[in-house]
Amino acid sequence: MNKKIILVLGAICMLGQVTIAQATNFTVSASVPQASAITMTVSKVTVNLAGSVTSFVAQPAGTTALPFGTLTLNTATGTYLDGPASATYYWAIDLTPNGSGAGVAQPTVTYTETSVLPTGQTAGLGQRAGVQFAKVVYVTSSTSNETPISGQHYMLSNLSGVTVPYTGAIGGWMRMDVGLCTGNTSSANGVTDPTGCAPFTTSDLPATYSGTLAVTALVD
C-alpha cells in the first residue's frame, strides 16, 4: 500500500516537473524615456558691513525676478551699489540637474540685454553684473558650504550658451551667484570682478537697466 502511495506521489511530482518544464518564459521589460527638467531655487543673500551674511532668504516658488532696485551712490568710490554700503545683496540661484540617468539634461545659461539703452550709453546691465558658479555642499538642514568653481566667473554679457559646470559640483549641488560688479580689481582683496565687468558709476546715464537670464535644459 505504502509503495503504491509513494509511486502515486512520485508520478504527481514528475507530472509537476513536466508542467514546470513546459512553462512559458515571459520577458519583463520597461523603459524610462529621457526627461528634461529644471529644478531651481532663488534666494536673496544679504551681507552687512560687519562681514556676515545677515540673511539668506529662499524666495517663493516660481520667483523669476532678480531686482537690484534703485542703486545707491557710494561717494567714496563714485560707484553705485545695490544698497547702502552697510548692507548689500546678491542673488543665489540653486540648480539641480533633473534629467534621467546617462541622459541628464545639462542646462545652459544665456544672458540677453532687454532694456533700451539711452543714447550715448554703451554698457548695459550685462556689463555691470557678473555670475559666479559655485559648488555647495550640504552640512546641516540649515547650513551649507559654498566654494566658487575656478574659471567659472563671467560677466553676464559673456554668458552665451554657457554650460552649467555640473562636474565641478560633484558631491554637492550647483549655485549661480548673480550680483552687481563692485570695481574690485585687486585679487588681494578677494575675487575680482569678472573680466570686462565694471560697476555703475556717475559716468553711466540714468536709466532702468534690465536683462534676461535664460536657463535651458535639454538632453544631448
Place this chain on the structure above:
Amino acid sequence: MSYAQSKLLRIGIFLKEGLVYMIFRIILLALCAGGILTPEAHAQLFLENAKVSLSVSGGERINGSLLIHNTSSVVMSMRVYWEDFEYKSPYDGTKNFLPAGTAPRSASQWVAFKPQVFTIPAFGQQSVDYTVSVPSQIEEGHYGVLFFERTPSPSENPHEITIVTRVGSLFFIEPSIKNKKAVIQDIGLQGNSIIASFVNQGNITLIPHTTYYIMQNDGMVLYRGDSKNLYVPAGATAKIEIPLKKKLSQGHYTVVLNSDLDEGDVVVKEIGLVVDASGQLSIESSKD
C-alpha cells in the same frame, strides 16, 4: 571663497579705517571656515519626453504628444515654440539654436503643435499634441527642438534680471532608409593619446559611442575603455581621442576602435602601434 565672502571683501575696499578693515578681514576668514544657509528646493518644470526620434517615409503623417509637469506650488504661464538646432564643433553635444526655418536641415515647416500658450496649475500637467507631416520625399535627417518656456511675469522693478526657464524636446526626424556611413581616418598621435577623425558620410546625424581595447602581440588585452559620445551631423568630422592611460613597454600593439552607431551598425578600426626602446610611440598601420 564664496561669492558672499568675495562681496564682503569688495565692501572692505570702501572701508577707510585700518582697524575696522582688520576686523572685517577676520570676520571674513571666519566666514570662509563656516558656511551659509541651505535653501529648500522647489522643482518646477519636468518634460517627460526629452527626445522624439522618428523614422519616417515620404508623405507620412505622424501624431504624438508631449507631457509637461509643473511640480511647483504656483501656476505657470507657458508658451511653446519651435527652434532649429545644430550640433556644433567639437560635437560633444553642445548645440547652436537658430530661428525656426533657418537651419539647412530644419523641420520647422513639417511640425505643427498645439496648444502654443497655456497655463499649468500648481502640481498640474499639460499635454501638447504635435503632428509631423513629412513631404513626399525625405532624403536626409531633419532636426529641431520644441521649447516649453515659462513666461515670466511683467515687472516694474528697476535694474532687474528676469530668469527665463525652458525645457525642450529634441526632434530627430530621419528617413526610414538611413545611410549610416562613416569612416575613421587620419590616425595620429598627440601627446600620450591616439587621435582620429570620425567622418560622417551618411545622411543623418550619427551619435557614435566609441569603445577601444589595446592588445599585446600575443593577443592579450592590456586594457579597455571608452570615450564620450560624439554628436556628428551628416557631412561633419569630429575628433576621437583615446588616451593611453598606462605606460606601454617596448613592443608592438594593436588598438581596436569600435564606434557603435546604434541599431547594430558599427565602424571598426584596427591601429598598429609600436613602442621603441626609448618609449617613443609611432603608428605602424591602420585598417578597417
